[in-house]
Amino acid sequence: MTHTNGAPGDPPDGPRWPGTPREDMQALPREGTPASAYPGAPVPGHGGAPDAAAAPGYGLPATHREPRAEAFGSRLNWLRAAVLGANDGIVSTAGVVVGVAGATPSRAALLTAGLAGLLAGSMSMAAGEYVSVSTQRDAQRAALAAERRELREQPEEELAELAGLLRERGLSPEIAREAAEQLTRRDALRAHASEELGIDPDALTKPWHAAGASFLAFTAGALLPLLAIVLPPSSTRLAVTVLSVLAALALTGWSSARLGAAPVAPALLRTMGGGALAMAVTYAAGSLLHAAGVG
Numbered sequence: 001m002t003h004t005n006g007a008p009g010d011p012p013d014g015p016r017w018p019g020t021p022r023e024d025m026q027a028l029p030r031e032g033t034p035a036s037a038y039p040g041a042p043v044p045g046h047g048g049a050p051d052a053a054a055a056p057g058y059g060l061p062a063t064h065r066e067p068r069a070e071a072f073g074s075r076l077n078w079l080r081a082a083v084l085g086a087n088d089g090i091v092s093t094a095g096v097v098v099g100v101a102g103a104t105p106s107r108a109a110l111l112t113a114g115l116a117g118l119l120a121g122s123m124s125m126a127a128g129e130y131v132s133v134s135t136q137r138d139a140q141r142a143a144l145a146a147e148r149r150e151l152r153e154q155p156e157e158e159l160a161e162l163a164g165l166l167r168e169r170g171l172s173p174e175i176a177r178e179a180a181e182q183l184t185r186r187d188a189l190r191a192h193a194s195e196e197l198g199i200d201p202d203a204l205t206k207p208w209h210a211a212g213a214s215f216l217a218f219t220a221g222a223l224l225p226l227l228a229i230v231l232p233p234s235s236t237r238l239a240v241t242v243l244s245v246l247a248a249l250a251l252t253g254w255s256s257a258r259l260g261a262a263p264v265a266p267a268l269l270r271t272m273g274g275g276a277l278a279m280a281v282t283y284a285a286g287s288l289l290h291a292a293g294v295g
């Protein structure tokens, strides 16, 4: 039961499987700079994802960090994180209940295993998210504190640094200098946080939000295979579960591909293929146990 560690960082090519490191693209301080694996990951010197990154984990390619684009990206990140959290809940709980169904027809056993899988998975996701986002927030706060100190102790160097960053963005030296001066007069810390660290000081990631979102997303996904295995009569429960799981995975694969503006077909193949594989493996394991006299 791996947690996705939330950060908006899934590449635009569809959902990742649990445990796969995700790049936080939203929060990239600069194009091409490797960012945190997830919002929770501290990015030394860069502060990782802003609230944009509050989103547990998956991001959009950061081509720029214009504030409005960031707010938009933030919502998309949350949405993608929710889809992928649900995907994890579907796959892992489907694997659990189908595996148990391979060993025993007992509805009580299926319900117990499915419920335990749901709770263990959602709590593990939430705990992982909480830890990673807390760590990220600590790193962001430390980076902001350092920036504040530098602004106080060496304002000239900081002004030159800001102008340099603006030149890298394509401004001419004169305009970069003028822009840096204006930004510094208005809100020096905010300007440095944004240009240098990729952080919005007012929108640091909230660990409990990220944890709660992961918990809910995973639970929502996990409920589907749980209900699909315990509600139908024993003769059809396996078929109902496999079909509804594949249909739900088609939906999550499609959604995450659309959210990332990625091709749909490969995303569908990956999500549905991954789910089918998980169910096949656990069903085989359950059947072997049954053949061995267990269950």
Ligand SMILES: [Zn+2]
Residues within 6 Å of the ligand: 147, 150, 158, 161, 192, 196
């Ligand atoms: Zn600075």
